[in-house]
Amino acid sequence: MERSDTKQLRPGLWETVNERYPGSMITKDDLVPLATLDKALPESRVCFVSTAGVQPIGTLPFDTSHPVGDYTFRRVPTVAQVSDLEIHQLKYPTFGAEKDLNVVFPIERLQELARQRIVGELTSNFYSMIGYNMDPERLEMTLAEDIAAAVEAEKPDVVLLAPA
């Protein structure tokens, strides 16, 4: 499956993190059924969910120093400008995102795709959290459920999930 020119730059991430924080990494045994899109992309409503820790300036910063993580999320209005947003996150290199936020949170590209009618429209908000959450049960039972409910209320046809 893996081709030589498309290898993961930092291999063994799952094992490394799970060794450092035992039991923190999630494994699934089964595949979920494939949902099908019942309309064309130019008619579809698109949402974006990220673990990049991107948030509107002025909202409560993610708690990046808590030892087990921050199980909250932030709404990012899809009409926001990049200059309205900031990153609170410690666990990935941000040197690219500091120059151009779109490398991790491509809000301008998605706004353009909606304007060009390549996708139908964007939901009112995108969603953001931090990836450093070391209690997988709490993550699944609270944060994942909370975001899923919030995203579902936006009635998207397509959701792009982007771990940073």
Added chain:
Amino acid sequence: MSISVALDITLKIKPPRAVFVPFMMGHLFGVPFHVKLQNEIIMSALGRITDATQSGDIFFFSKTWAKARQEGKKIERERSDLTSCYK
């Protein structure tokens, strides 16, 4: 639809559809100001929404990180030159 730079984690999590991008963490959509590359990654993901035929589908984005960085540096140089012109 998941977009990932961590193939091993994607294989463990088993999302129904994924695009694996062989880039550095924090650079899921490429390099700064490389609009074309950022769009290509998004469009690869959107394409799998309709093209994937079975759950567990993983699409391998073919551009290497080295090539992406090379292109990104050129774009940043050009931006820098353009800015200098107006100073």
